[in-house]
Amino acid sequence: MSDISRENYDFLNSAKALSEMKGLICVPISIGQERIGVLVLHQFHSRGKLVEHDLQLLQGFADQTAVAIENARLYREAKTALHELAELSGQLQSRNQYLLKRNEIHDTLQQLTLQNKGVDAIIQTLQRMIGKPVSFIDCLQNQYYPQSAATRPTYSIDELSMIFSNRRTPVTLLLGKNNSACHYAYPIINGAVFFGCLTVETKLIPLPELDQIAIEQGSAILALELVKQQTISSIFYKKTHEFFQKLLQEKDPDALYARGQELGLSPSAAYSVVLFHLTPVQDLQQLDASVHRLVAMLKRRHKSIEQLVYGFHNHVTMLVSMNQQAVSQLIKQLGPMLKEWEQIESISL
Structure with missing residues (x-):
């Protein structure tokens, strides 16, 4: 009893004062070579002496106790394993439903983009x-x-x-x-x-x-x-750039008129070009995105005068139907837009 806990000692002593004990016998409770406990029989009266037969009988109870404890342990482990298996099965089922739902969402949305x-x-x-x-x-x-x-x-x-x-x-x-x-x-x-x-x-x-x-x-x-x-816009911009350059280089009046008609230009109207230059950067994807944002901004803010606007490399070209005096006024109006651009974009304009 040298290592009995204080709590267990108090339980034992409260059941019967240990000072009144007349004798005891004890046997180990073992599973294989491992001792898992001790079975103790206390005698508090002097009637009858504890003999070897009592010790053997108590050892028989100890062996049965060991079997019961081992069975309880195995049952507990099996029950725990079964519970963990059921929990894992539930998690797998939930995960499977999650993946099925994810695939369903992906397939549904993908069909939309495939169908344009x-x-x-x-x-x-x-x-x-x-x-x-x-x-x-x-x-x-x-x-x-x-x-x-x-x-x-x-x-x-x-x-x-x-x-x-x-x-x-x-x-x-x-x-x-x-x-x-x-x-x-x-x-x-x-x-x-x-x-x-x-x-x-x-x-x-x-x-x-x-x-x-x-x-x-x-x-x-x-x-x-x-x-x-x-990508589609970039291809359109490239073709528009090529067409516009041919328009500028055209010498034949009839051919020039025909090309102008394709853009909806009037031979009697005044046209000017506003050219926007973006500082070149190494990240071409970022530059391309800035060009698209600038084109969208110009179309939105100047749709009443804009005849044509497109981006090519690090330039944006805007053809406007107005005379030179009106263009000067337009350039003054673009001042605030440039300041706004500098606050938002990392590429200078």
Whole structure:
């Protein structure tokens, strides 16, 4: 009893004062060569002496006790293993459902882009999938989807560009009085180029896992869609550049008139060209994105006078239908736009 715990000693002593004990016998409880305990028989009365037979009988009980303890241990281990197996099976089933749902979301969205359904169809499908208002802000073309003004977020494209200028992970935007509105914003980035942002209006923080999967898959599909659109635009710009250069070099009046008609130009109108120069950078993908953003900005702000606008390498050419005096005024108006550009873009204009 040299290593009995104080608690167990108190239990034993409270059952019967050990000071009254007249004798005892004890035998080991063993499983194989491992001793797991001791079985003790206390005698508190002097009637009858403990003999060798009593010791053998107690050892028989000890052996049965060892078997019972070992069975209990094996049962406990089996029960624990069964519980762990059931839990693991549940996790695998849940994971399988998760992967099936993920594949279903991916396949659904991929079909939209293969069928050239466009950005609007992708956003509408995402809204149906997660049952929450979803918006896409295209920072290349400076457009909102859905295009209805009533569904537009209250933050601007410039604000989003600044938020994700050095960030590649989603962020939760708290808006309105007392942060009453919550938006989950997921950036769409290709290489070093920030294409735009998917946002979800939600009351749950963090966004449920399946909703996050849908947004992640949607962002990947949108990135492919935007790269495709950017590639098509680049091809169009190249062809427009070649056509415009031929127009400038044309000497024959009849051929010049014919080429002008293809661009919708009037032979009696005055035209001028505004040429924008972007500082060359090593990252051609980033330069290409800046060119597309500038073209979109010019089309949006000067659509009343712009006759033709396209980008080529690190230049953007804008053909405008106005005389030289009006062009001088236009250049003054472009001053604030250049300052705004410098605040947002890393490439000088």
